[in-house]
Each structure stands twice: as structure tokens, then as C-alpha cells.
Amino acid sequence: MIPRVTASVDLSALTHNLGVVRRIAPRSRVMAAVKADAYGHGAVPVSRALEAAGVDTLAVACLEEAMALRQARIQAPIALLEGVMSGEEAAQAVYERLQIVVHDHWQIDLLERLPTSARLTLWLKLDSGMHRLGFPLTDVPRLRDVLARHPGWTFAGWMTHLACADEPDNAFTREQIARFEAALSGAPGPRSIANSAGLLAWPQARVDWVRPGLALYGCSPLPEMPALGLGLRPAMRLESRLIAVREYAAGEGVGYGLRYRCPERMRIGVVSVGYADGMHRAFRDGTPVLVRGRRAYLAGRVSMDMITVDLREVADAAVGDPVLLWGEGLPAEQIATWADTLSYELFCGLTQRVRFRYRGAPA
Structure with a gap:
């Protein structure tokens, strides 16, 4: 599974x-x-x-x-x-x-x-x-x-x-x-x-x-002192995957309330993560995620089980691709600002539906 x-x-x-x-x-x-x-x-x-x-x-x-x-x-x-x-x-x-x-x-x-x-x-x-x-x-x-x-x-x-x-x-x-x-x-x-x-x-x-x-x-609690510059390594990597990729015409709305409108003909990816997993509903359009090591961006409201993302900068994205929500390369303290919150709340807000895996030391 x-x-x-x-x-x-x-x-x-x-x-x-x-x-x-x-x-x-x-x-x-x-x-x-x-x-x-x-x-x-x-x-x-x-x-x-x-x-x-x-x-x-x-x-x-x-x-x-x-x-x-x-x-x-x-x-x-x-x-x-x-x-x-x-x-x-x-x-x-x-x-x-x-x-x-x-x-x-x-x-x-x-x-x-x-x-x-x-x-x-x-x-x-x-x-x-x-x-x-x-x-x-x-x-x-x-x-x-x-x-x-x-x-x-x-x-x-x-x-x-x-x-x-x-x-x-x-x-x-x-x-x-x-x-x-x-x-x-x-x-x-x-x-x-x-x-x-x-x-x-x-x-x-x-x-x-x-x-x-x-x-x-x-993570660093100090915006002017990034964790990487302090020599700190992120311990958590939160990932999901693309479960659908669709193409929509300019002007089409995406997600609940159709908050996001496609500015041009573009591909939208559906990622299997939502607020029932701990992905805050407060995340704004433009919140970055990583697909194939490149940035895609939240496009539309976070729903219970899914988010939708703008794939214009990841032209080769396909169903099944992993999607990094935060972790190395996408610091949680930076992602948290897109929901006007802190990395503490992101970490503590993960739900029982998230599968945890441990590596690197005794578990």
C-alpha cells in the first residue's frame, strides 16, 4: 500500500x-x-x-x-x-x-x-x-x-x-x-x-x-538567521505525490470557491494532501512545493484531502511524481510564512493519517 x-x-x-x-x-x-x-x-x-x-x-x-x-x-x-x-x-x-x-x-x-x-x-x-x-x-x-x-x-x-x-x-x-x-x-x-x-x-x-x-x-526561530547558515539540518521531510495532471484554458477556476483563475492555458497538478493531513487551509496561492526538484505553486484552496498546484515550471511532471511539501531544499520555517504561522505549528499539526518513517539512528 x-x-x-x-x-x-x-x-x-x-x-x-x-x-x-x-x-x-x-x-x-x-x-x-x-x-x-x-x-x-x-x-x-x-x-x-x-x-x-x-x-x-x-x-x-x-x-x-x-x-x-x-x-x-x-x-x-x-x-x-x-x-x-x-x-x-x-x-x-x-x-x-x-x-x-x-x-x-x-x-x-x-x-x-x-x-x-x-x-x-x-x-x-x-x-x-x-x-x-x-x-x-x-x-x-x-x-x-x-x-x-x-x-x-x-x-x-x-x-x-x-x-x-x-x-x-x-x-x-x-x-x-x-x-x-x-x-x-x-x-x-x-x-x-x-x-x-x-x-x-x-x-x-x-x-x-x-x-x-x-x-x-x-529550524531557525530567527528569520534573519536561516537554519542552513547556522549549520542546522532539517530533520523532517514531508512528501506526497501527484495523483492527477490536467490542462485548463485561461480563465478557468480551480478548487473550492474557484479562488484561483488560470492566467493562461496551463497544467494543474492534484496532490494527495490536505488539511486532514495537517496542510493548513490558510496557505495562500503561490505557496511553493517541489516537484522533480523544481518549484510548483499552490493554485486554489487547500481542501480536506487534496491541493492543486501550478505546474508551468515543471513541464515534465507526471502522475506518481513525489511532491515535497517541506524539508531539505524547502525549509519549513519559510513555508510556514505562506500560512501566516510558524514551523512549530506545521510540525505539531500533522495528523495520524501521515505515515512516519525513521532513519539514521536508533528508533
């Missing part, structure tokens, strides 16, 4: 990109973000590859994501970025040797109800200005008192998150870093500030730990 849409994930690209991160931040330990099913790439195979490459810690959003990795026998340290939601979750996190990111005092209350013999590891997250999760910076003295009361707890360190790191000219990032450092003046414990954008664009954010996500998957 020929799959309609295939996502080929090169796990060796992931380990290559981990090496790039380590070269950029050579004095930092690496917490690799594998939340959201490893940004749509497959959390278990991706985590196995990163574990084999010696990543320091993996990061997931919640206990459910961590348990999927433990059930797959992944033994690397795992951090819960949103922490625990109940006493039961806290106990299970301790049992599974998970690192708990604590961002509010009610979570400390949960941990303090555990048996004193519980061997837990925690991070403390501070709000340096993003105003999403984290303790106020003024709570640092109180948090130091909490740690002093619990010498049996293992303290992994302090972390914060940057709101505007993908805007290298935005001074607020510099302000956030300064606030974080000032609040922790004299406080013991490792620090973690940088996500992918932070570690690429802000050298002062490359502290004891960095937390790359998108960069590991071979």
Missing part, C-alpha cells in the same frame, strides 16, 4: 543539530525539548536518538508525556516543564525519577505532603517578565527558605523563559536576563534561560543550562 503522505525523519540530523547547539553553547548543559510529541516528530524515536547522543535531560510538558517515554524504556533524566497537578502526580513523578519544574506555591504544598523519604528533584521557575508561569522575582528569598527546610530535596536549578528572544533588536530580552540575574544574586544553584532563540541570538542567555527545541529539529 502506497502511503498518501509521508513524514521521513532523519534522526542523524537531530544528533547533528544537538552537536551544533553544543558548539554554540559549549559551557552549557542541554535540556532538549521533546514535548508535544517532539514537536510532531515522534517523541519516542527522537528521545531514543537524543539519549544515545548523550543529551543531559529531556523536557516534556506534563506527566502523561513523560510516562510515554518511561514506558518506552527511555532512562534519560526527564523534566516536567509544567510541573505536577496533584499529590498523586507528585508521587508518581518521584517514583519515575522525574525532575519537577515548580512555578507556584501550591505546587510546593503538594511536594511538602510527600513522605520525607521521597527523593525528589526540582527546578524553580521565575517570572522575569513573560507573565505566563513562574514565581515573582521577589519570592526568591522565600524560595531559598523552602530549599533550606528540605535538605533532602535535590535542587536542579533556577529557570526562566524569554518572551521576545526571537527579536534580536528587542531590548526586553536584555532586561529579562538582567532581572533574573539580579534577583538571584548570591543564590546558589544552576541557571537556565535560553530556548532556541535565546541560545542562537543572545550569548548572555547561554548560562549553565540551555533548553533548545526548534533548533534540534533543524
Whole structure:
């Protein structure tokens, strides 16, 4: 059976990109973000590859994501970025040797109800200005008192998150870093500030730990710093194929609503991919794809199962030809702009109908 849409994930690209991160931040330990099913790439195979490459810690959003990795026998340290939601979750996190990111005092209350013999590891997250999760910076003295009361707890360190790191000219990032450092003046414990954008664009954010996500998957969060120029390799290649090629006269409409009108007599290709596979309906006419290594362009609205493309620049295109939607030669971060979105959303939006294949490292 020929799959309609295939996502080929090169796990060796992931380990290559981990090496790039380590070269950029050579004095930092690496917490690799594998939340959201490893940004749509497959959390278990991706985590196995990163574990084999010696990543320091993996990061997931919640206990459910961590348990999927433990059930797959992944033994690397795992951090819960949103922490625990109940006493039961806290106990299970301790049992599974998970690192708990604590961002509010009610979570400390949960941990303090555990048996004193519980061997837990925690991070403390501070709000340096993003105003999403984290303790106020003024709570640092109180948090130091909490740690002093619990010498049996293992303290992994302090972390914060940057709101505007993908805007290298935005001074607020510099302000956030300064606030974080000032609040922790004299406080013991490792620090973690940088996500992918932070570690690429802000050298002062490359502290004891960095937390790359998108960069590991071979994309740049910085429009002015393309992934290729940074030495990053795209891990995912999303492909479908042509299932029909037709010729239409000038003025003929194509697709729902006949949004696209043929400017001249031309060939239109039908590609077996649609929004039910994760191809956003918001993609505009002109969105590029690659057919036989050359560019064709979206012509008409994305439908549930199909897209139609302008084949004028691929005169020899034929039914059965593979069609690259994003991957090497067609970066996802560039394609995403045609739907006014980000590569994160493209990756995470792939559906169960897409067939995943892995190569290049243990899966």
C-alpha cells in the first residue's frame, strides 16, 4: 500500500543539530525539548536518538508525556516543564525519577505532603517578565527558605523563559536576563534561560543550562538567521505525490470557491494532501512545493484531502511524481510564512493519517 503522505525523519540530523547547539553553547548543559510529541516528530524515536547522543535531560510538558517515554524504556533524566497537578502526580513523578519544574506555591504544598523519604528533584521557575508561569522575582528569598527546610530535596536549578528572544533588536530580552540575574544574586544553584532563540541570538542567555527545541529539529526561530547558515539540518521531510495532471484554458477556476483563475492555458497538478493531513487551509496561492526538484505553486484552496498546484515550471511532471511539501531544499520555517504561522505549528499539526518513517539512528 502506497502511503498518501509521508513524514521521513532523519534522526542523524537531530544528533547533528544537538552537536551544533553544543558548539554554540559549549559551557552549557542541554535540556532538549521533546514535548508535544517532539514537536510532531515522534517523541519516542527522537528521545531514543537524543539519549544515545548523550543529551543531559529531556523536557516534556506534563506527566502523561513523560510516562510515554518511561514506558518506552527511555532512562534519560526527564523534566516536567509544567510541573505536577496533584499529590498523586507528585508521587508518581518521584517514583519515575522525574525532575519537577515548580512555578507556584501550591505546587510546593503538594511536594511538602510527600513522605520525607521521597527523593525528589526540582527546578524553580521565575517570572522575569513573560507573565505566563513562574514565581515573582521577589519570592526568591522565600524560595531559598523552602530549599533550606528540605535538605533532602535535590535542587536542579533556577529557570526562566524569554518572551521576545526571537527579536534580536528587542531590548526586553536584555532586561529579562538582567532581572533574573539580579534577583538571584548570591543564590546558589544552576541557571537556565535560553530556548532556541535565546541560545542562537543572545550569548548572555547561554548560562549553565540551555533548553533548545526548534533548533534540534533543524529550524531557525530567527528569520534573519536561516537554519542552513547556522549549520542546522532539517530533520523532517514531508512528501506526497501527484495523483492527477490536467490542462485548463485561461480563465478557468480551480478548487473550492474557484479562488484561483488560470492566467493562461496551463497544467494543474492534484496532490494527495490536505488539511486532514495537517496542510493548513490558510496557505495562500503561490505557496511553493517541489516537484522533480523544481518549484510548483499552490493554485486554489487547500481542501480536506487534496491541493492543486501550478505546474508551468515543471513541464515534465507526471502522475506518481513525489511532491515535497517541506524539508531539505524547502525549509519549513519559510513555508510556514505562506500560512501566516510558524514551523512549530506545521510540525505539531500533522495528523495520524501521515505515515512516519525513521532513519539514521536508533528508533
